[in-house]
Amino acid sequence: MAKIFLITGPTQSRKTTRLTHWCSGRTDVGGLLSPIVFNKRCFQNIRTQEWLAMEAELDEAEVQQVGRYTFSERTFAWANHVLLQTSRLPGIKWLVVDEIGPLELQGKGLNPALEIIFSNLPPHLNLILVIREKICESVLEIYDLKRYGVELFHYPEN
Template sequence: MIAQPTHPRPVIGVFSGPIGASRTARLLELAARDRRIGGVVSPQEGATRWFRDLRDLAAVPMDASAEAPEEAVQIVGRFRFRASAFRWAAVRMENALGDERLGTIVLDEIGPLELRGLGFAPWLPGWIDGYAPRLLLVVRDSVVQDVADRFGFVPDYRQG
């Protein structure tokens, strides 16, 4: 007999699409029109990818240079990310999640890094357990089910 989970898997909003589908740009536009949307997006500006807070537009670069110490870098494929940028973004997410004026909290994006236990993986279980109705995760369409299985939620697909 297969054991049933002790509690149902939470339903999480998922904003999905292929690479280059302008998900981040659409979320920036939506947040500019609706002050009840907060969280963190990851736009690419020129050659640099950033974490940007949707409310005050503060930002930090995600990309790590080749000279960065290895303990400060998270690597997936050819990409090198600054661990400190994820910590910065996590603090911004915690602030947004604690702001009752915000109805939707965006996290852009969850993908291969988190599937390896890196990036936002340390924070995601707590955010999913505590704030599922308000979360909107940006997930590349090719890994939505893998991310949902890894972090124990049911995806609720949303359109921009």
């Protein structure tokens, strides 16, 4: 049966860095990491290492706004596609979503892919979700994740 593992903690507490090291060299892991590249938060496809900046360029028309941040619709469409495609690949035992934040609680961001994945979670697929500490309970409630086995992720050995 599928399980959901949570990584939560304060901003800048090395969640993505530790997760990146855990994913390195593994062939059974896919999904998205959110590293900072050239001082910009990005999505990085774990399997291909391809990355795109989350923040919109100044001339982008299709954007998502949350607080003082303006995010690229194009990047989020790509990220949603990566999650959905990866969740269906044979051999993937771990799907990483780094991270679920305020956009998703508003039904934006990665929400389209998350709703599909959470409603049809294959029994062989374990999810690793990075969730902001302040909204963790809200995410668990809104997506009804407690119906799965939810526990903290402890970076098991490869």
